[in-house]
Amino acid sequence: xYPAARYVPxxxxxxxxxxxxxxxxxANHKVTALDFAVQKxxxxxxxxxxxxxxxxxxxxxxxxxxxxxxxxxxxxLEQTPPPDKEADRRxxxxxxxxxxxxxxxxxxxxxxxxxxxxxVSKLHSEREYRVYMIGFVAGFPYLGEVADEIATPRLETxxxxxxxxxxxxxxxxxxxxxxxxxxxWQIIGRTPxxxxxxxxxxxxxxxxxxxxxxxxxxxxxxxxxxxx
Numbered sequence: 001x002y003p004a005a006r007y008v009p010x011x012x013x014x015x016x017x018x019x020x021x022x023x024x025x026x027a028n029h030k031v032t033a034l035d036f037a038v039q040k041x042x043x044x045x046x047x048x049x050x051x052x053x054x055x056x057x058x059x060x061x062x063x064x065x066x067x068x069x070x071x072x073x074x075x076x077l078e079q080t081p082p083p084d085k086e087a088d089r090r091x092x093x094x095x096x097x098x099x100x101x102x103x104x105x106x107x108x109x110x111x112x113x114x115x116x117x118x119x120v121s122k123l124h125s126e127r128e129y130r131v132y133m134i135g136f137v138a139g140f141p142y143l144g145e146v147a148d149e150i151a152t153p154r155l156e157t158x159x160x161x162x163x164x165x166x167x168x169x170x171x172x173x174x175x176x177x178x179x180x181x182x183x184x185w186q187i188i189g190r191t192p193x194x195x196x197x198x199x200x201x202x203x204x205x206x207x208x209x210x211x212x213x214x215x216x217x218x219x220x221x222x223x224x225x226x227x228x
Contacts, residue, residue: 001026005030007074012067014058023173028130032051035208038056045062045063046059091128091210092210095221096215098120098188102166102190102222105155106121106187106189108152120188123146124147124150129146130209130210131207131211138179139203139205139206142175143173143212146169146174151171154186155185155186158183163180165178167191169185169186178195
């Protein structure tokens with residue numbers, strides 16, 4: 001966490017508000033609160049908000065608002081006590097089938113830590129994870145943080161194709177691939193849930209600030225949900 005938020009101009013039409021440079025729950029709370037406040041304020045000229053782990057990117061139309069005007073407005077919002085959005089945050093249950101063809105790296109993660117595959121699955125599914133940010137591909141949630149006992153580095157060589165729904169670990173992060181994509185995360189399972197659907201509103205199932213609980217399921221249950 002920085003002692004105070006840093007305001008950084010990015011080109012001639014974007015402002016970056018930074019609260020820190022590491023994964024921090026406190027910084028992420030500040031990002032979520034400011035994102036909500038800026039949305040609610042409906043500042044003329046603001047076109048898009050992109051919240052991340054510890055910063056908020058604000059894209060704006062310089063013909064409608066200057067950088068200086070925007071920065072002053074956002075600084076005022078930053079100092080305003082936010083409503084307690086954490087109290088009514090959503091908790092989403094995500095069913096997962098662990099291991100086998102659905103989690104090809106579960107054995108490696110277990111072996112790396114001297115654990116059984118069942119122990120890894122239990123450690124992964126017994127806690128709630130905060131959605132720190134959405135990124136990489138549309139709807140991909142960066143979740144944290146996994147237990148130290150199963151934190152595992154990314155693959156040395158990323159896969160060219162990771163199936164949609166794959167649940168992976170990268171260091172102390174865990175995440176879910178919303179669509180087939182290249183990736184280097186350690187894949188330990190898969191969910192039948194659709195995380196991104198352009199036909200839905202909003203199209204992404206998860207948003208920053210949500211909490212996720214992984215619920216173990218067997219292959220029969222997985223196949224049944226896939227066909228529903």
